[in-house]
Amino acid sequence: xxxxxxxxxxxxxxxxxxxxxxxxxxxxxxxxxxxxxxxxxxxxxxxxxxxxxxxxxxxxxxxxxxxxxxxxxxxxxxxxxxxxxxxxxxxxxxxxxxxxxxxxxxxxxxxxxxxxxxx
Amino acid sequence: xxxxxxxxxxxxxxxxxxxxxxxxxxxxxxxxxxxxxxxxxxxxxxxxxxxxxxxxxxxxxxxxxxxxxxxxxxxxxxxxxxxxxxxxxxxxxxxxxxxxxxxxxxxxxxxxxxxxxxxxxxxxxxxxxxxxxxxxxxxxxxxxxxxxxxxxxxxxxxxxxxxxxxxxxxxxxxxxxxxxxxxxxxxxxxxxxxxxxxxxxxxxxxxxxxxxxxxxxxxxxxxxxxxxxxxxxxxxxxxxxxxxxxxxxxxxxxxxxxxxxxxxxxxxxxxxxxxxxxxxxxxxxxxxxxxxxxxxxxxxxxxxxxxxxxxxxxxxxxxxxxxxxxxxxxxxxxxxxxxxxxxxxxxxxxxxxxxxxxxxxxxxxxxxxxxxxxxxxxxxxxxxxxxx
Numbered sequence: 391x392x393x394x395x396x397x398x399x400x401x402x403x404x405x406x407x408x409x410x411x412x413x414x415x416x417x418x419x420x421x422x423x424x425x426x427x428x429x430x431x432x433x434x435x436x437x438x439x440x441x442x443x444x445x446x447x448x449x450x451x452x453x454x455x456x457x458x459x460x461x462x463x464x465x466x467x468x469x470x471x472x473x474x475x476x477x478x479x480x481x482x483x484x485x486x487x488x489x490x491x492x493x494x495x496x497x498x499x500x501x502x503x504x505x506x507x508x509x
Numbered sequence: 510x511x512x513x514x515x516x517x518x519x520x521x522x523x524x525x526x527x528x529x530x531x532x533x534x535x536x537x538x539x540x541x542x543x544x545x546x547x548x549x550x551x552x553x554x555x556x557x558x559x560x561x562x563x564x565x566x567x568x569x570x571x572x573x574x575x576x577x578x579x580x581x582x583x584x585x586x587x588x589x590x591x592x593x594x595x596x597x598x599x600x601x602x603x604x605x606x607x608x609x610x611x612x613x614x615x616x617x618x619x620x621x622x623x624x625x626x627x628x629x630x631x632x633x634x635x636x637x638x639x640x641x642x643x644x645x646x647x648x649x650x651x652x653x654x655x656x657x658x659x660x661x662x663x664x665x666x667x668x669x670x671x672x673x674x675x676x677x678x679x680x681x682x683x684x685x686x687x688x689x690x691x692x693x694x695x696x697x698x699x700x701x702x703x704x705x706x707x708x709x710x711x712x713x714x715x716x717x718x719x720x721x722x723x724x725x726x727x728x729x730x731x732x733x734x735x736x737x738x739x740x741x742x743x744x745x746x747x748x749x750x751x752x753x754x755x756x757x758x759x760x761x762x763x764x765x766x767x768x769x770x771x772x773x774x775x776x777x778x779x780x781x782x783x784x785x786x787x788x789x790x791x792x793x794x795x796x797x798x799x800x801x802x803x804x805x806x807x808x809x810x811x812x813x814x815x816x817x818x819x820x821x822x823x824x825x826x827x828x829x830x831x832x833x834x835x836x837x838x839x840x841x842x843x844x845x846x847x848x849x850x851x852x853x854x855x856x857x858x859x860x861x862x863x864x865x866x867x868x869x870x871x872x873x874x875x876x877x878x879x880x881x882x883x884x885x886x887x888x889x890x891x892x893x894x895x896x897x
Contacts, residue, residue: 391669481671482621483679505668 392478392506393485397492399472400499406443422493429491434478444470472499476506513550516562521546521637522715524566526613527606530672531567532574535634535662541577545570564601610635611719612672614712618687619670626661627690628697633658635715636708646697646705684720688729688784691716695733699740706737717771724780727771731788734768735795737761749884752794765795786811801831818844822852825859834859850879857892870896 403410411419430437447463447470463470472494479485482503489501524545528538545566559565617630628647632638638646644654664670675683691712698705713730720726742759743750750756772792775785790807793800808824811817821844829837838859846852853876860869873893880886 393669479669481669482619483671483675485669486621503668 394504396502397473398500402494402497402499425493436476438474440473520563522635526609530609541570541574544573564605567606618690630661724775724778725782727775728785728788731768731771734764735791738764749888783814834862850876
């Protein structure tokens, strides 16, 4: 099975929010980098690219053939998407285990697991 | 015919579990099982029940599924999975097919499914209850329940929820999810009647057979049996009867004995988890003379395992019995349970015993605001009337 793990940062401090990020100790910051590195090197993982903050997002919808462009992420909540990766795994349990190792999952955010649609 | 009903009850879960294991598809497996049972209903009254009914039903269901797959190209990829397990009918016994009920139970109770879905799926696939029966037991319309089952099965397939017993590092969490689901089914039956309590006991018994070295399933089974034994004595003429006032001759002594035996097994396995402790408390309550100091000590253990204020309230009741109402009230008054009716009935009773009648009345009035169940309401009204 192939899964996409959508990383919702929530209130997780990241380098994109320098004030919050600075509240972490250097050890905690290093741990976050080390954890992401370990995740990205896990067999089956294809890292996605990190995303800039939700306020830089633009959402596109097409209605009746017209493209509607709006400012902001699709769901205008604090739970905006912060990054993603894909993971080739045997089953959902394996994906849950990987998701639980992603720092955002324990630092105020959440990770959403979606099986990839096979057409 | 009743024999067939019993065969259905005893074997449905086993047959469906093994067919899901073979076919990898819930719907196909359920249909195949239904066809196998229908064939049995037609044939067994003439030929007699075969020596190994489960193996016969699985083999028949598998053959029906193969026929169906041959007719339907979308299932073609599954066909090759079925060929190895071929055996002649007279060579079959109970070991011909693996018993995969445990795999099925862990799949149905996977945390990626909502609790509602876990319960419905467990009752449908392992218990063999119809969608209509499950809907009725949970007081929801049948189409809602049908939709819940469809969505749950779809999610299992689409999200890749594995059909297996979880590996050791996941087992404690997952087992407690399974136990919670079974206990929820029991409580629903205990509260609303019907067959659910018996179904939960059946599932609990199966768990102890399938996991004979795990203490908590024995604890849960013991707890359910000891509670169920008192079911008929809980009400008298629609009136709620407290444990202390129950007519013990209406307790089911066979169930109490079975409950104690399951508890002994759990203790022998060094069990000290929440279900084992609750069962130990239930067993003490079933003694002719209740040992309130031991009951209070067990509630204290349970409170540290669960962190639940409701457990603390129960401890307060036990402490009041052995150390006096003042000691019990001190514990109860610390609890943040204002929206919980039993806090107020407990405080009312303890205050009454202490002669603080006005405060007791106040507490029962607060309970009355929170209670909706008619027998309970009547119980509180009678206490209030006694206080004048």
